[in-house]
Amino acid sequence: MHKYFMFEDFQTKVELIETVGKFLRKKDIVNETFISALAEREEAFPTGLETAQFVENGVNTAIPHAEIEHCKGDALMFVYNKTAIPWKDMVFKKELDVNFFVFIISASGGSHMLFLPQIIDVLKNVEFQSKLILINSTEELEQLVNEKFGG
Amino acid sequence: MIKILTACGSGINSSQEIANTIVDELASRGITNIEAKAVIMTDVTPELLSNYDIFCPITEPDFQFEITIPIIVSGTIMYKVEMMYRDVIDQIEELIKKLDK
Numbered sequence: 001m002h003k004y005f006m007f008e009d010f011q012t013k014v015e016l017i018e019t020v021g022k023f024l025r026k027k028d029i030v031n032e033t034f035i036s037a038l039a040e041r042e043e044a045f046p047t048g049l050e051t052a053q054f055v056e057n058g059v060n061t062a063i064p065h066a067e068i069e070h071c072k073g074d075a076l077m078f079v080y081n082k083t084a085i086p087w088k089d090m091v092f093k094k095e096l097d098v099n100f101f102v103f104i105i106s107a108s109g110g111s112h113m114l115f116l117p118q119i120i121d122v123l124k125n126v127e128f129q130s131k132l133i134l135i136n137s138t139e140e141l142e143q144l145v146n147e148k149f150g151g
Numbered sequence: 152m153i154k155i156l157t158a159c160g161s162g163i164n165s166s167q168e169i170a171n172t173i174v175d176e177l178a179s180r181g182i183t184n185i186e187a188k189a190v191i192m193t194d195v196t197p198e199l200l201s202n203y204d205i206f207c208p209i210t211e212p213d214f215q216f217e218i219t220i221p222i223i224v225s226g227t228i229m230y231k232v233e234m235m236y237r238d239v240i241d242q243i244e245e246l247i248k249k250l251d252k
Contacts, residue, residue: 045160045192049229067161091210091226116168120231
């Protein structure tokens with residue numbers, strides 16, 4: 001599965017979603033409907049996870065995704081944003097401050113069902129989160145993610 | 152047989168994760184007469200719900216119709232930390248005892 005990485009300092013949710021969406025469009029792995037579909041889906045069914053609770057000084061995570069018809073292939077895109085972005089929690093819909101994003105791109109549906117438990121497991125890992133908050137470049141993010149998720 | 156319906160937003164099958172965990176956790180408590188089906192939230196209708204005993208959505212649903220079966224919000228299962236979702240399984244177990252099927 002393709003993995004993409006981005007270390008950034010977006011100030012808003014819109015800026016983040018649009019930039020990531022355009023990046024994925026350039027990779028030709030999502031359709032032109034992807035950005036609006038993802039934003040709409042996020043509004044109706046938010047994807048924030050309160051992963052900061054697992055580690056002292058940890059970060060919260062979101063796993064944004066769109067329906068399979070908006071995707072052309074299977075990939076994961078990891079984004080670490082220096083500024084925490086307000087993002088709603090998927091269970092209680094309360095506002096979280098989120099720094100880490102795992103965009104799930106799936107044209108087939110099935111593969112991510114297998115991957116989701118792994119994402120959650122890694123996010124509960126103290127060592128992973130401790131290193132994550134020290135990330136300072138896309139290369140460092142890629143190295144850390146590949147270390148924990150497999151290269 | 153107790154029939155449980157789980158539901159989430161579409162995309163990554165969170166509802167299947169929830170359904171699997173509920174079945175496994177209830178089995179570990181000796182409750183095995185469970186049938187759990189996972190659907191996406193937009194597919195849930197009053198007709199569909201009428202075929203089930205308990206509804207376990209990932210989050211509080213925002214339906215334009217009344218939910219007439221017991222509902223237990225089960226999204227904490229997504230964290231895969233037993234301590235965080237024990238209360239959800241306790242509530243389901245309690246309901247099953249009341250249903251006496």
